[in-house]
Amino acid sequence: MGWQAAVREGLLEAGVGPDRGWTNEHLEGTKTGSSIFDENGIRHSAADLLEYADESQITVYLHAVVHQILFRTSFPGQIPVAYGVAFRDSKGNEHTSFLNGGLKNEIILSAGALGSPQLLMLSGIGPSDQLKAQGINVILDQPMVGQGMSDNPMNGVLIPTATPVETALVQVVGITEFGSYIETGSGLYVAPNAALANSLRGSFGDGLFKDMKFEAGIILEKVKGPFSKGHLELKSRDPNENPIVTFNYFKDPRDLERCVKGMEVIKTLVESGALSSFQYPFTSFESLMDFVATTPFNMRPRLFMTSPAHHSMEQYCIDTVMTLWHYHGGCEVNKVVDQDYKVMGVDALRVIDGSTLSASPGTNPQATLMMLGR
Template sequence: MGTFGCCWKIFGVALAAIFLFFHDLCASEKAPNYTFMQNATAAPPISYYDYIIVGGGTAGCPLAATLSQNASVLLLERGGSPYGNPNITNLSSFGAAISDLSPTSPSQRFISQDGVINARGRVLGGGTCLNAGFYTRAASDYVRNVGWDGKLVNESYEWAEKLVAFEPPMREWQTAVRDGLLEAGVLPNNGFTYDHLYGTKVGGTIFDKQGQRHTAADLLEYANPSGLTLFLHASVHKVLFRIKGKPRPVAHGVTFRDATGAKHKAYLKNGPKNEIIISAGALGSPQLLMLSGVGPADHLKAHNISLVLDQPLVGQGMSDNPMNAVFIPSPVPVEVSLIQVVGITHFGSYIESASGENFAGGSPTTRDYGMFSPKVGQLSNVPPKQRTPEAITKAVEDMKALDDAAFRGGFILEKIMGPISRGHLELQTRNPKDNPSVTFNYFKEAEDLQRCVQGIETIEKIIESKSFSKFRYDFMSLPMLLNMTASAPVNLLPRHSNVSMSLEQYCKDTVMTIWHYHGGCQVGMVVDRDYKVLGVDALRVIDGSTFNNSPGTNPQATVMMLGRYMGVKILGERLTSDVVSN
C-alpha cells in the first residue's frame, strides 16, 4: 500500500500526458519516394496552379492526391515530413516527440481559455501522425443528415482504407475491457468493424501488424507526381482577393513564407473552376480566414486587418468533445495497447481504453520519455518558468527510485457524443504561427454533463466486472480510484479532491480533451453544402472546421474520407465544365 500511497499523484499527473503521448507515434521507417515533396525554400517567388491547398493534414493530403489526377495542384504544409524522424518513427521511441516543444515539433501545444491543455498537428499528415490510431466510420444517420452521397462516401472510405486501415491485435487488457463492456450492458457484441454501431465493437487502427503508423500523408501515394507540388515548412499568411470591379471578392492567390522567412506568392491560373482550398484544421482554417480579411468586422479592425468581407460567424460554433478518464493501477503487467475497443452507448457517451507500463515511465533505467516522466507529463500545476532543466532532471531521478509496480496499469475513458456545448475562436496576433484564442465551454449544456456522469457510471461497472478483475487491486475502491484521478493536475481548472464529491463535479474537475475539436467554419454558417465560403468566390474550406458535430467515435476516418470525397466531386464539376465549354 505504501508504494501506491506515494504514487497516487504521479498516476494522476500522468493521466493527461497519457493521451498526448499516444499522439507521437507517427512516421513509417521508410519514407516514400515523393518526388513532388520539397522544402519551401525551393519555391519560386511566384508560381501558378489550378488549385492551391493550404494544409497538408488529414483532409488536405487525400484532397491533393485526388485533384492532382486531372489538374495542377500546390499543397502547402506549415510543418515538416513525418517520415524518418527518429523521435516519432515507431513505438519504441514514443514520448520523445511530445517532450519536444521546439518551433519545429510535429505537435504544437495550446491551452484553451477553459484551462484545458491541448495540441494541434504541425506535420504532413496532421492529426493522423499524432493520435491513438483508432479508425472508425461515421454513423449512417450522420452521413444522411449532412447530405453526402452515400455511395461516394463508402467508395471514399474504402479508397483510404486500402492504405491506412488495419484490424488490431486483441490482447488481454483490451479483451477484458470489451468483455467488461458487455457485462455492463453495452450490447450487442459487434465484433470487428469499421461501422458505427450501437453496442461494443473492435474498431480499426492505422497501425499495421508491425506496429508502424500509416497516416494521411501515405495517401499521397495515390497522387499523380506530375500534377502535384508539395512544399513543407510553408507558412501561409493570407489568401489574396480581387475586389475592384468584382460583384464580390474573388480569391486568386496566397502569400506564404518559408523557414528562412523569405516571402513567396502562388496564384491561380486563369480558369472558371480554379480554386483555393483551405484545409488547415479547426484552429487554422478560421484563423487564416480572419487573417485574410474574412471574419467579424470589429474583431479584424481591432487587429488592423483590412476587411474583405464582414462574416461574423467565422470562428463561432467551436466544440471539443470532453473526455474524462479513470486510471486503474494493475497488480499484473499489461500489454501496451492503444484505443482498440469502443462501447457506443444509447445515452451519448463512448467508452474506450488504453494500457501499458511502457507508457508510464519509459525505460525503467531512465524514466525518460514515459507518460509519467516529468519530461512528458503536463505538470500543469507547475508554472512553465519553474520547469527548469535542473528541476526536470531531479524529478526524473526521483522517479527512478520508485518501484516498477507503480507504473503498471491503464485507463478507461468516456467521450461525449456531439457535443452540444459550443464556444468560439479569436485571433491573438496577426502571426499565423501563433495559436488563436479558443474557448470550448465544456459542459455548458446540462445534457453534456449528464452524458459524462452516465459514462463514468459505465466505467465503474467495467472496473467491477468479473472480466476485468485481473487488472485491479481489491483494496482500491472505486472512490479511491476516482479521488486519485481527481487529485491530478490534468488541466488548469480548480479541483475538489474529495471522495464524496458528486460525479458531476468529477466530470467538471477532470475534463480533458480527446483532440476531436471542430467547428469555426461550419456548413450553413461560413460555408455552403459544397464547402464554398459564403460571400466570396473561388474559395472553399474542406476539413473538420466545417463539422457541426464530430463524426463517429474518432473523426480521422471521416476527415480523410471528406478530402477524397470532395476531390472527386470537384474533379467531376471540372470535367462537366470542360465538356460544356467545348
Template sequence: MSVEGWRLFGVALAGILFSLEFCSSQEDPNYTFMHNATSAPTTAYYDYIIIGGGTAGCPLAATLSQNYSVLLLERGGSPYGNPNITKLASFGAALSDQSPSSPSQRFISEDGVINYRARVLGGGSCLNAGFYTRAGTQYVRNVGWDGRLVNESYQWVENMVAFEPPMLQWQSAVRDGLLEVGVLPFNGFTYDHINGTKIGGTIFDKDGIRHTAADLLKYANPSGLTVLLHATVRRVLFRTKGRTRPLAHGVVFRDTSGVKHKAYLNDGPKNEIIISAGALGSPQLLMLSGIGPADHLKAYNISVKVDQPLVGQGMSDNPMNAIFVPSPVPVEVSLIQVVGITEYGSYIEAASGENFAGSSPQDYGMFSPKVGQLPTVPPRDRTPEALAKAVKQMEALDKAAFRGGFILEKIRGPLSTGHLELRTRNPNHNPSVTFNYFQDPRDLEICVQGLGTIEKIIESKSFSQFRYDNLPLPVLLNMTANSPINLLPKHKNVSTSLEQFCKDTVMTIWHYHGGCQVGRVVDADYYVLGVDALRVIDGSTFSYSPGTNPQATVMMLGRYMGVKILNERLAAGESN
C-alpha cells in the same frame, strides 16, 4: 464503365499495390514532389492551391493531382524518419516535444485545458492514438453526403492506412466487460459506427508502425503535385476591382528564412483555393485574409473583405474523462482498440501499459502531465508549475504503481459550444479559443452516465484479473490527494459528486472542430459564403464530431470532395 470510372478504378488498384509495398516498411517514400519551401520560386501558378497538408489536405491533393496542377502548402515538416511519430510505443513523445521543429504545437483553451494542433505533413493522423472508425450512417444522411461515394472514399483510405488491431488481454477484458454490463450487441471487428461494442480499426500496422494521411500522397500523380514543407501561409489574396464579390486568386506564404513567396491560380473559371488548415487554422486564416467579424478584424487593422460574424463560432471539443485502474498483473501496451457505443451518448474506450502513464523520463503517456493531461487538478489550475510538480512526483514512484491502464469516456457531439478569436496577426501564433466544456447540462449528464458504465466494467467478472478487489470505484475516486495518479482533485471538506468530478478532471481527446461550419460559413459544397473560388474542407466545417473518432471521416472527406470536384469538371466537359 466510363472512362472516368476506369481511371478511378486504376487509381484505386494502384493504391492497393502501393499499400502492400508500403505497409511492410516505415521508410521515407522519398516523394519527388515534396520540397522545402526555401526552394520555391518567388511566384508560381497552379490550378489548385491547398493550404494545409493535414488529414483532409493530403487525400484532397492526391485526388486533384490526377487531372490538374496542385500546390499543397504545409507549415510543418515531414513525418518520415521521426520515431516519435512512427512507433506506437513512442506515442506521446511528439506531444511532449515543444521545440520549434516539433510536429505538434501546444495551445491552452480559455477553459484551461491543454491541447494540441498538428504542425506536420499528415496533420493530426501523425499525433493521435490511431483509432480508425467511420461516421454513422445517420451522420452521413444528416450531412447530405452521397452514401455510395462516401463508402468508396472510406475504402480508398482504408486500402492504404487502416488495419485490424491485435486483441491482447487488457483490451479483451474491456471488450468483455462492456458486453457483460450490457453495451450490446457485439459487432466484432468493423470500421462501421454501430451501437454496441466493437473492435475498431487502427492506423498502426501489425508491427506497431503508424501510417498517416501523408501516406495517401502515394496515390498522387507526381507530375501534377507540388508539396512545399515549412510554408506558412499569411493570407489569401482577393481580386475585388469591378466585382460584386471578392475572388480568391492567390496566397502569400513565407519559408523558414522569412522569404515571401506568392502562388496564384492559373486562369480558368473552376480553379480554386482550398483551405484545409484544421479547426484552429482555417477560421484563423479566414480572419487574417479579411473574412470574419468586421469589428474584430478592424481591431487588428485587417482590411475587411466580407463581414462574416460566424467565422470562429461554434467551436467544440469533446470532453474526455478517464479513470486509472491499477492492475495486480502486467498489462500490454495498447492504444484505443475497443469502443462501447452506448445508447445514451457516451463512448467508452481504453488504453493500457505503464509507459502511457509517463512513469519515467523516457515514458510519455496518453494521460501524462508531460503532454498536459493532468486531471489531478482542475483545468484552470494546470499551470506549468503544477505540471512540473506532477512529473516529479510520478518519476519518484516505483514503476509498479503505473501497472494498469485507463478506461475513458467521451461525450457524443458535444452540445456545448464556444468561439475562436485572433490574438495577433501572426499565423504562427495560436488564436484564442474557448470550448465551454459542460456548458450544456446534457453533456454533463452523459459524462455521469459514462462514469457509471466504467464503474460497472471495473467491477465486472470479465475484468477481475486486472482489478484489486479492495479498490472499487469509490476508492479509486478518493485516493489520497498526495497521490500523483489520483484522478480526483480535492475540495477541502467537500464531498465531490460525479458531476464535479467530470468538471474537475476534464481533458481533451483532441477531437475539436467547428469555426467554419456548413450553413454558417460555407455552403453545402464547402464554398466560403460571400466570396468566389474559395472553399474550406476539413473538420472546421463539422457541427458534431463524426463517429467515435473523426480522423477516418476527415480523410474520407478530402477524398470525397476531390472526386466530386473532378467529376463536376468532367461533366462540364473540361480536361487537364
C-alpha cells in the same frame, strides 16, 4: 486474455450491449472498429498518398506557414475571388503562390478547426469588428467565422495494472444508449515528474513505481455531440500565435448528465470480473478517481478533493475534463461554407476539415475527414 479483450468482456458485463463484433457502424453496443495501424503497428495516414502523386504536378513545402489568402475584385461590388496565398518558409522568408488561370482552379483550406477560421480571419473574412480591432482589412463581413466551436469532453480513469498489458490505442468501443463512447488504451507509462510518481505511490503503495514507469490501462469516455458551443477569436495578427478558443465544456447541462452516466458505466466496468485480474489488491474506483483528481492533467481548478460537498461525479467531470482533440466548428456548413464546402460570399475557396462539422462523427472523426478529403 489481454487488456483490450478484457475491457470488451467488461463492457458487455456492464450492460453495454449487444455484442456488435467487428463493425464500422456506430451502433449501440460493444464493438471492435478499424484502425490506420496495420498488424505490425505501422501507421498509414493520408500522407502515404504522396507516394503516388505526379511529381510534375505537385510541390510540397515543409515547415511553411500560410499567413494570408489573397483576394481580388475587378470592380466595386464584385464577389472577391481567391487567387493566391502568402506564406513564410522555415527560415521566415516570405513567398507568394498564385492559382493558374481557369475557372476550376481554387484554393483548398485545410488547417483544422483551430487553424482554418483563424486563417480566414487573418485574410479578412470574419466578424468585421474583430478584424478591425486587429487592423485587418475586411474582405467579407462574416460573423459566423469562429462561431460554433465545440470539443468533445473526455473524462476517465487511469488504472495501474499488476500484470503486463499490451501497448494498444483504442480498438474496443462501447456505445451507450445515452450518448457516450467508452474507449480504452493500454501500455507502458512514464510518470513525467516526481509529483505524479508520488501521487501514484500515495494511491497504490510506497513500493510501487520506483523507476517512475508503470503498466496501465486507461478507460475514458467521449461525450457525443456535444451540445455546448463556444467561439474562437484572434489573439493577434501572427499566424504562429494560437487563437483564443472557448469551448464552454459542460455549459449545456445535457453534456454533464451524459458525462456522469458514462462515468457510472466506467465504474461498473472497472469493478467487473473481467478486469479483476489486472488490478492491484484493494484498488477501489474511488481511489482511481482521487488519483486523477489530484494529478495535474489539465489546468482547471480542482474542487473535487476540497470538501465532501464537492465530492460528486458531476464535480469530477468538471474538474478532470480533457480534450480528445476532436474539436470542430468555426466554419460550419450552411453558415460559413455551402453544401459543396465553398466559402460563401467569395469565389475559388473551399474549406475541407473538421471546422466544417457541427458535431464530431462517431468515436473518431478521422475516417470521415479522410473521406471528405478524397
